[in-house]
Every structure is written in structure tokens, then in C-alpha cells.
Amino acid sequence: MKRLLITVGFLAAAGSAQAQMGRGPNPDLDGDGKVTFAEFKKVQADTMLGRLDSDKDGRITKAESKPMEDMVARFGGAKASARITEMWSKGDANKDGALSRAELDTGSKRRFDVGDTNRDGWLSKDELATMRKNRGRDG
Numbered sequence: 001m002k003r004l005l006i007t008v009g010f011l012a013a014a015g016s017a018q019a020q021m022g023r024g025p026n027p028d029l030d031g032d033g034k035v036t037f038a039e040f041k042k043v044q045a046d047t048m049l050g051r052l053d054s055d056k057d058g059r060i061t062k063a064e065s066k067p068m069e070d071m072v073a074r075f076g077g078a079k080a081s082a083r084i085t086e087m088w089s090k091g092d093a094n095k096d097g098a099l100s101r102a103e104l105d106t107g108s109k110r111r112f113d114v115g116d117t118n119r120d121g122w123l124s125k126d127e128l129a130t131m132r133k134n135r136g137r138d139g
Contacts, residue, residue: 027128034122041108045101059098062088 027035027043052060052068073081093103115123115131123131 027123034124035128036122037109037112040112040123041105044108044111045104048104049101059100060104061098065099 025043025047027039029039029042048060049058052064054064069084072084076083087107091099091103091107093106094100111131112123115127117127117130
């Protein structure tokens, strides 16, 4: 799941990106029982930005994410620390030291595509549950 951890993985492992049905913000914004990518990325980015963007500039800087990174590293050890380093090196596409909404959306797209196991273009409740179960694992 290393590719999933790019951009947002360390947040998901720490519980910040809990955008699954029945846990955290409900990503099924229109209530139709299907989570489209538009719904998924909105909830994912809004959750992360809301929790970590302390200066409300629409970006998450390394300094803003430091407390979360420290917690993930403390509980996840060296492997989690390596994932955080990978997240920043690959997720920060323009290398400005911050994750923008667009960069967060790119990470959300990777996670969505892996979660959409039947490739029908939306996530079912079961697919979301599987994503939650597998969160933080390689694959």
C-alpha cells in the first residue's frame, strides 16, 4: 500500500482521513449509496485541511503536519517514518514544502482507484470497509 500512502497515507494511518461510511465524515454526500471520486476527494481534502491547516491557507506545510508525523512515527516506528518521508517526497509534486489541495486530491485519486476494486467508478460500502481494514498496510 506504499503508493496509497503517498500524499495522505500517514494521515489515514493516524485516523485523520476517516472518510468511510459509518466512520468519520460520510463521503456519500448525495445519499445514493455510492461514493464517487468527487465526493471522496472533497471529504478527504476537507478533513485533512480542516485538521492540519492551522493557518487556513489551503495548504498543509511540514510544520503543520509535524505533530501528526511525530505521533505516527511514535506508534508506527521506523516503517511509518519512512512512509512519511516517501509521502512528502512524492506527494509534494512542486517541492514547495507544502501539500496543496491539488496534491491532496492526487493522493485521494490513487487511494480511490485502489479501493474501487471492481472498477465501476464508485466505492460501495464494502469497498470502503475494505479500505478502512487495509489502511496502513503495504499492498
